[in-house]
Every structure is written in C-alpha cells, then in structure tokens.
Amino acid sequence: MGKSQVKGTVTSLSSMFPAEEVQKAAKMVEDKLSDKQNEMNQLKEFIANNTSLINLVQKLPDELHHDIMVPFGKAAFFPGRLIHTNEFLVLLGESYYTERTAKQTVEILKRRGKSLESKVNTLKAVMQDLKAEASFFDSTASEAAEGLVEIREYEEDNSTERASQSGSLELETPSVAEADNKMGASEDDEYARIMSRLEELEKEELAAEDNEENLEDEDEDANAVESDGNEDELIKAAEGDGDEDEWTKAAFHRKKDECYSYLDHGQRYSESQSRKQLQQFNGKEPIEEMSNKYKHQDLTNQFASTGLTEEPVTKGEISHGRIIQQDTKSLSPSINASAPFEKKSVQASKSEFDSSKAFTGSIVEHTQNLDKSSVGTNMTSLQSSGSQPSKPVSRFKMQRK
Amino acid sequence: MSSSSTALRELQQDLENKANDLSKLQKDIAKNHQVRKKYTIQLGENELVLKELDLLNEDANVYKLIGPVLVKQDLAEANANVRKRIEYISAELKRLDGSLQDLEEKQHSKREAILKVQQRIQSHQAGKAKA
Numbered sequence: 001m002g003k004s005q006v007k008g009t010v011t012s013l014s015s016m017f018p019a020e021e022v023q024k025a026a027k028m029v030e031d032k033l034s035d036k037q038n039e040m041n042q043l044k045e046f047i048a049n050n051t052s053l054i055n056l057v058q059k060l061p062d063e064l065h066h067d068i069m070v071p072f073g074k075a076a077f078f079p080g081r082l083i084h085t086n087e088f089l090v091l092l093g094e095s096y097y098t099e100r101t102a103k104q105t106v107e108i109l110k111r112r113g114k115s116l117e118s119k120v121n122t123l124k125a126v127m128q129d130l131k132a133e134a135s136f137f138d139s140t141a142s143e144a145a146e147g148l149v150e151i152r153e154y155e156e157d158n159s160t161e162r163a164s165q166s167g168s169l170e171l172e173t174p175s176v177a178e179a180d181n182k183m184g185a186s187e188d189d190e191y192a193r194i195m196s197r198l199e200e201l202e203k204e205e206l207a208a209e210d211n212e213e214n215l216e217d218e219d220e221d222a223n224a225v226e227s228d229g230n231e232d233e234l235i236k237a238a239e240g241d242g243d244e245d246e247w248t249k250a251a252f253h254r255k256k257d258e259c260y261s262y263l264d265h266g267q268r269y270s271e272s273q274s275r276k277q278l279q280q281f282n283g284k285e286p287i288e289e290m291s292n293k294y295k296h297q298d299l300t301n302q303f304a305s306t307g308l309t310e311e312p313v314t315k316g317e318i319s320h321g322r323i324i325q326q327d328t329k330s331l332s333p334s335i336n337a338s339a340p341f342e343k344k345s346v347q348a349s350k351s352e353f354d355s356s357k358a359f360t361g362s363i364v365e366h367t368q369n370l371d372k373s374s375v376g377t378n379m380t381s382l383q384s385s386g387s388q389p390s391k392p393v394s395r396f397k398m399q400r401k
Numbered sequence: 402m403s404s405s406s407t408a409l410r411e412l413q414q415d416l417e418n419k420a421n422d423l424s425k426l427q428k429d430i431a432k433n434h435q436v437r438k439k440y441t442i443q444l445g446e447n448e449l450v451l452k453e454l455d456l457l458n459e460d461a462n463v464y465k466l467i468g469p470v471l472v473k474q475d476l477a478e479a480n481a482n483v484r485k486r487i488e489y490i491s492a493e494l495k496r497l498d499g500s501l502q503d504l505e506e507k508q509h510s511k512r513e514a515i516l517k518v519q520q521r522i523q524s525h526q527a528g529k530a531k532a
Binding site: 094 | 443449474
C-alpha cells in the first residue's frame with residue numbers, strides 16, 4: 001500500500017444514464033411491445049377463424065343439400081337451400097376466385113394456416129427481444145434512481161489503470177471502451193461456451209467442497225443467505241490461515257449463485273466484496289496487501305475492461321472469482337508485473353495452465369487444496385481457451401440476451 | 402446594435418423556414434413509408450395467388466371480381482396478369498426506395514443547415530450580450 005498513490009473519481013450512475021431518458025426508452029419499448037401484442041392477437045384470431053372454416057368446409061359435403069336461413073339484405077333472412085355442396089369459389093387473393101372442391105379448398109386453407117403460423121412465430125421472437133430490452137431498461141432505470149455510484153481508482157506505481165465499481169450496473173468506461181469493442185464480436189459465442197463450462201465447474205467444485213467441512217458450511221451459508229452476517233463469518237474465516245481459500249471459494253460460489261439470482265444479491269455482494277477486500281487489505285502483511293490490492297484492482301479492472309453495459313454485478317462477481325484465481329497466479333510469479341490488464345490475465349491464465357496451481361485466496365503462499373486447484377485450473381484453462389480478456393464481457397453479454 | 406438585431410431576426414426567419422422544410426420532408430418520408438407498406442402487403446398477396454394458381458389444374462375455372470361482377474377468366478391469362486402485377490409492384494417499391502433515400506439525404510442536410518443557423522444565432526446573441 002505504501003508504494004502507490006490512489007486517485008479516484010466518483011461518478012453517479014444516474015449522471016451516465018439519466019433516469020428520465022432511461023424511463024423514456026423503457027416506455028418506448030413497452031409501446032412497441034404492446035403493438036406487437038395487438039398484432040399477435042389479430043393473427044391468432046385469423047388462425048382461429050381459419051380452423052373453424054376448415055371444419056365447416058369439411059362438413060358441408062356430408063349432405064347433398066342443406067336447409068338454411070339465407071341472409072337477405074342487412075336485417076332479414078329467408079329459408080332456403082344450400083345446393084352444390086361440394087363446389088366452392090375460393091378467394092385466392094387480389095380479387096381472384098377459383099372453383100374448387102371441398103378437399104381442395106381445405107388444402108388451400110391449410111396452406112394459409114401454415115403461413116399464418118410462421119408469421120406468429122416470427123412475431124413471438126420479436127416480442128421476446130423487446131421484452132428483454134424492456135427488462136434491461138427497467139433495471140437500468142431503477143438502478144439509476146437508486147443513486148448507485150461508479151467508483152474509479154487509479155493506481156500509479158504500476159502504471160495500469162484500474163477501475164472499480166460498486167454499482168451493480170456496469171457502464172462502458174471510456175478507457176476500456178475500445179478494448180471492449182474489439183472483443184465484442186467473439187464474445188457472444190464464447191459467452192455461451194463459458195457459461196456452460198462454468199456450470200460444469202460449479203458442479204465439480206461443489207463435489208470438491210463436499211470433502212471439506214468448513215467450506216461446505218460456509219458455502220451453504222453464503223449461497224443460502226447472502227447477508228452481512230455470513231459475510232462476517234466468512235471474513236473471520238478468511239482472515240484465518242489458509243482461510244482465504246475458503247473465502248474465495250465461498251465467494252466464488254456465491255458469485256456463481258448470484259449469477260442466477262439477480263440484482264439485489266449482486267448489490268449486497270459487491271458491497272460486501274469490496275468491504276472484504278478492504279478488510280483483507282488492512283489486516284495482512286505487506287506482500288499480501290499488495291496482492292490483495294492487485295486482486296481488488298484486477299477484479300475491478302476486469303469489471304471495467306469488460307465494459308459491462310447491462311449486466312448486474314453478479315456477472316462481474318463471477319469474473320471476480322475468476323480474476324482472483326488468475327491474479328493470484330500471476331501475482332505469485334511476478335508481483336511487480338506491470339503489464340496491462342489484458343496481457344496480465346492472459347499471462348495469468350497461461351501460467352495457471354502451466355503451473356497447475358489453483359487459485360487461492362492468499363496470494364503469497366499458494367496454499368492450495370487439490371480440489372480447488374483442479375477446479376481452478378479447469379476454470380482457467382477454460383478461460384484461456386476462450387479469448388481471455390473478454391470472458392467477463394461475453395458472460396455479461398450472454399446474460400443480457 | 403440594430404444591424405446585429407436585424408441580422409439576428411433574419412437568421413431566426415431563416416431558421417423558421419428551414420424548420421418548416423424539415424417538417425415537410427418528414428411528412429413526405431412518413432407517407433413514403435406508408436405507401437411502401439401497402440405495396441409490400443400487396444406484393445405478398447400476389448405471390449400467394451400465383452402459388453395457388455400454379456397448383457390449379459388446367460381446366461379449373463378462374464374468376465376475377467371486377468366491381469360487382471365476377472368474370473370468368475382463363476387460367477393462363479390470370480397467371481400472366483398476376484405476374485405482371487407482381488413486376489409492377491416490385492418496380493414501384495424500388496422507385497419508392499430510391500425516393501426515400503433521396504428524402505432522407507435531404508432531411509439530413511436540412512438538419513445540418515439548421516444546426517449551422519442555430520450556431521450563428523447563438524454567436525450573435527453572445528456577441529450582443531458582450532456588447
């Protein structure tokens with residue numbers, strides 16, 4: 001801590017995404033959505049009419065002639081007969097009619113029904129997209145209204161910029177916007193891949209944790225109730241020897257779970273996360289402090305570099321967990337690494353790949369449980385197989401969609 | 402002072418004119434969109450008709466509704482008519498696309514001109530305030 005000077009800026013989320021504008025955007029999307037809903041209702045009505053018509057056409061030729069009440073003008077009927085029950089003049093469209101039998105008519109109607117169905121399906125897809133947009137806007141509006149704040153911290157001695165956010169929404173920060181744009185294209189694919197791998201890893205880790213009592217309890221606590229009490233527990237545990245592993249693991253798990261839960265958890269967790277880090281920060285030896293700070297900064301940097309625009313902190317926290325792993329690895333080989341963030345993560349993942357050392361909470365001593373190490377390497381190997389810097393981003397993007 | 406105020410008034414009038422032009426352009430664009438929509442729907446319908454006509458036997462009767470009269474038509478003739486109509490509609494659509502692009506460009510340039518006039522007005526007013 002002694003070496004670096006930390007500068008910081010604090011920007012309110014609402015200034016970056018003005019609340020009213022977001023609400024307006026949300027409203028527009030809702031309007032579009034209601035339009036599409038009306039179209040959908042109309043199409044469904046058409047389909048219903050079509051099917052009833054098919055039924056009628058199929059029933060008519062059952063008799064040679066039907067006795068019916070024939071409409072006469074606007075308000076009268078007279079009794080009459082429906083003859084030629086198998087001859088239908090079918091409207092093909094554009095005022096073209098043709099004579100068809102009942103069977104042929106039914107075929108025509110069925111074809112029409114099919115095209116209607118395909119229209120309905122495309123409309124459904126469009127509506128789903130709109131709904132996703134609307135939910136995103138709603139969450140943005142609520143978060144901006146809550147007055148969440150984006151915190152940027154600059155560390156000088158390593159000549160790398162780190163940005164941290166305590167808000168659950170992550171906005172595109174100008175410094176990493178370009179990096180994000182570059183990575184944008186490949187992220188979505190990787191994101192899906194990474195998500196599925198994450199789930200696998202989760203299962204592995206859960207299995208691994210079953211071997212350790214402490215972890216189990218903490219994780220269950222962490223996963224079940226993300227409250228400050230648990231965090232304190234974890235913090236205490238974490239500040240014990242080698243408990244950082246558990247903390248990070250718990251944190252990792254928690255983050256994973258939060259991936260599935262949403263905003264609130266994310267907010268609480270992020271706040272607790274930064275708190276924890278700071279606690280660790282203060283309570284440790286110099287090297288560990290440095291590494292912790294690295295961790296913290298890398299975490300936040302990862303946050304920023306991913307340029308998460310939409311996803312809540314939960315995703316970032318997952319990346320947190322990953323970054324912790326990466327960073328601890330990278331820190332161990334070269335604490336003074338001053339490479340830019342992306343390279344660092346690449347190096348980290350590569351070195352993790354090679355060294356088969358797992359992520360650990362503590363940076364200096366690599367106290368590694370075998371299980372964690374295997375999980376860690378898996379995670380990192382997965383990460384390295386994708387384009388590393390963009391993993392957090394892709395994850396975010398996937399969730400956005 | 403007076404010269405600058407008259408200049409200011411001129412600029413504001415200019416701004417008004419340009420704003421009117423812009424709104425006219427926007428209306429044109431909206432109309433263009435509507436006509437395009439109509440044509441697209443008609444095109445779709447005609448293509449459906451063509452498909453059904455192709456499925457008909459040679460000896461099937463085809464009728465066309467002209468006003469209140471249902472007129473018997475030859476299948477070949479009906480096919481030809483529908484095809485011609487499809488071509489005509491596609492040509493119309495293309496024409497409309499071209500004019501739409503034109504209108505959008507004009508709108509764009511009008512917007513820029515308006516911006517410039519606004520800036521000049523602002524600088525004038527700033528100058529007046531200083532003086």
